[in-house]
Amino acid sequence: GITASATAKKVGMPNSDHIVTGDMLEKMTDAELREAVKDVSIFSRVIPEHKMRIIKAFKDNGEIVAMTGDGVNDAPALVKADTGIAIGAGADVAIESADIVLMGGELGGVAAALRLSRAAMTNIKENLFWAFGYNTLGIPVAAGVLYAFGGPLLSPMIAAAAMSLSSVSVVTNALRLRRFDPNKTHKYLKPHSSKKNGGNDAAQAGNNNNITSKEETNMITLKVNGMMCQHCQKAVEKALAEIGATDITVDLANKQATFANADEAAARKAITDAGYEVE
Incomplete structure (x- = not known):
């Protein structure tokens, strides 16, 4: 917890x-x-x-x-x-x-997928609105409604060109998604927090008061022998997490574990208890 x-x-x-x-x-x-x-x-x-x-x-x-x-x-x-x-x-x-x-x-992909999904849904709604409005007005005109009131009678070629314009507009709008940037940063916002606790304000306060960069944190690196696979890597990560360590990075290739906000002696004991040797 x-x-x-x-x-x-x-x-x-x-x-x-x-x-x-x-x-x-x-x-x-x-x-x-x-x-x-x-x-x-x-x-x-x-x-x-x-x-x-x-x-x-x-x-x-x-x-x-x-x-x-x-x-x-x-x-x-x-x-x-x-x-x-x-x-x-x-x-x-x-x-x-x-x-x-x-x-x-990377877990950051979850936020990117969510942003892309929202952008796609917005794009779909825009296309439906445009297509519905355009056809609601265009089809009666193409059918000769204006001619009944003394207006022009459109030729089939002009009506076909107007219909093609609708399709081109919808496709062009959809192609805007190609400019989607998955790396654009956004604040955390719980879906129903805007009504409960002013989500954006809470997220902003959290970002301002609680985030500490790795440069400002006292990082500790330990040499860990005995790690052979990803299972070993996860076991070391779990051992460090259980003592409250944060910013945990376990490098399987270099046999190193880096972390912050935990006592080194406690970390050594936790890793040793997990079955690995700490130099």
Whole structure:
């Protein structure tokens, strides 16, 4: 819970001190959980069954739910969510269960996918509005409505050209998506936080007060022997996260673990207890 709260504060999430853990969730009824998800931003240390319950609670409240995961245990939740997002470097079953796969393997791709989806939906609405309005006016004119009131009678060639203009306009507007920039930065905004706690203000306050650059943080690097695969890498990351370390980077090739905001002695002990040797 502490690690989740610290990470949430760094990215500027509102209500980052209000956390529901797996133990707390076990004691909640479905009705209590439906109320909890209205105000809680963070759920930590949850098992696959808990993830399913959380998603159901959000959906019961009328929310549209996206789930991101990379493991075998995430597959049921990826299927249950309205949109499942898998990490490209994750398990095959997770990738097969998801609607979207982040090929780059970076979580930042989730925000980029969300922004692209919103841009695409806006573009679709614009195209529908233009096509509906254009055809509502153009088809009666092409059919000769103006001629009945003393106006001109359009030839079929002019009507066909006008129809082509509608298609060209729609396609041109759709091509604007090619200019979409996935690297454009945006603040965190919980979908229903604008009504609950002034989402943008909370996110801005979080960004201003809680984000610390790596240059300003006292980073610690340890040499870790015995790491052979990605499983070992994740085991070391987990050991450091459990003692409250942040900005964790485990370099498998160079056998190094870099982190901040944790005692070096405690980190050495945690890594050793996980079965690895620290120089």
